[in-house]
């Protein structure tokens with residue numbers, strides 16, 4: 001990409017309407033946003049129409065205008081001291097943000113730990129034959145187990161709290177990254193390694209300066225593919241009473257048949273999932289600047 | 300005369316790949332490369348030319364015999380012996396300048412000095428205005444020049460090239476050969492270049508080492524006694540071309556006959 005791709009093109013007649021001076025990059029971005037709005041609008045529209053025609057029970061499937069209308073009322077349920085069965089009292093925007101932040105933080109910590117430990121273990125397994133023989137069979141056996149199945153284990157070991165939720169997210173990415181790291185190191189072009197050796201690089205320099213950058217794009221792709229799964233498991237972990245978090249709210253909403261709250265929380269979760277994917281893409285663009293956009297992690 | 304830049308004595312190489320029959324790639328191979336000499340290696344496919352370069356570079360071990368550079372036996376890779384591959388193999392995550400400075404960064408040269416050297420080398424290969432480009436923004440010929448600059452930045456005494464221009468089109472190839480001769484004169488390094496092209500061999504070499512079919516041995520060593528720049532219209536040039544064509548045809552026939560016998 002040229003350096004000025006993000007900026008509106010300068011120059012041109014000063015009387016030109018500003019719309020015409022948008023650079024192609026901005027035009028593409030606006031188009032994407034536009035289509036996003038249309039797509040969501042269509043979805044909400046169909047839902048609203050079904051309700052309007054009396055085909056939906058608003059108590060069970062309240063259309064968007066209903067669960068978004070009474071936001072202050074809904075926000076009461078985000079009170080930090082809220083538990084299933086208690087009467088909604090405090091809450092408010094602050095509490096909502098706190099809840100969102102708790103869940104997001106668990107996802108972020110779990111992903112970061114899972115990614116870095118995964119790369120470390122994957123590389124160790126690749127380079128140390130003894131470790132490979134000792135660990136690989138077990139890892140291959142544990143990898144296909146759904147992270148959700150780990151939930152009881154996590155609670156037995158870590159008790160109730162933040163840790164089981166973080167652990168579940170960790171598990172979601174860890175095995176995928178371990179296996180992918182080994183496979184990717186295997187497929188680093190031999191000539192890259194030859195060049196490093198000829199230039200006198202030590203094993204350690206070769207790993208940090210050649211192997212890691214060359215496998216990073218694919219690892220990032222693996223991370224992104226597992227991001228949504230991470231959001232799914234964190235909610236499940238939170239239903240078991242971590243005390244805070246969107247999963248806990250959904251669970252409470254379900255037990256109290258509060259359909260508005262269910263859908264409001266679902267909307268928030270969807271938004272967060274979308275934003276975190278967007279954020280990860282931005283990180284990817286910054287860190288993996290040499291990969292053309294849309295090329296993903298492909299090599 | 301001083302010590303040879305590279306001395307290859309009775310070198311043999313037997314590949315023993317896991318789960319497959321061993322391959323005798325080179326057998327009892329001997330020749331010397333003088334300092335500043337331009338050697339071209341010519342031979343049928345599979346006769347072990349690449350294998351020889353890898354062993355001189357120190358990336359592979361010999362199975363028998365010795366390789367010495369400047370009198371020192373080769374035991375491991377060294378920046379004094381640069382190797383350039385058919386694909387430029389630039390690191391896509393580094394800019395061109397950083398690619399050229401890679402070897403210097405590995406050896407902990409200060410960043411400012413590194414950049415100075417990279418700029419100097421890139422100017423020398425005619426890429427002075429490509430410093431901060433990504434490798435995939437360059438054409439194939441430019442990438443190969445950047446790979447040259449990367450090797451030259453280490454001031455090698457021996458520069459090895461494994462079919463460096465094979466992937467380029469004919470016009471670019473001719474320009475790259477001129478460029479290479481200039482680099483060679485400027486740097487004073489000895490060059491060992493592998494090619495399949497008889498014309499490339501005659502245009503570039505001081506001496507051409509012709510290999511036999513596998514197991515590779517020296518069939519003959521032909522000094523090219525033509526003044527540079529060499530003209531393909533020169534009748535002596537044609538004589539060389541015919542000679543090499545005949546030498547190679549023999550070996551290619553032998554290689555095929557052997558394959559059919561197996």
Ligand SMILES: Nc1ncnc2c1ncn2[C@@H]1O[C@H](COP(=O)(O)OP(=O)(O)OP(=O)(O)O)[C@@H](O)[C@H]1O
Pocket residue numbers: 314315316322324342343344345346347348349350351513
């Ligand atoms: N890493 C390796 N493991 C096993 N055998 C190998 C290896 N590298 C090369 N060989 C074998 O050694 C022989 C010589 O290979 P080499 O690549 O050196 O030939 P070459 O002269 O460079 O051929 P070409 O002109 O096709 O590049 C071949 O039979 C090849 O199969």
Ligand SMILES: [Mg+2]
Pocket residue numbers: 348349350461
């Ligand atoms: Mg070869």
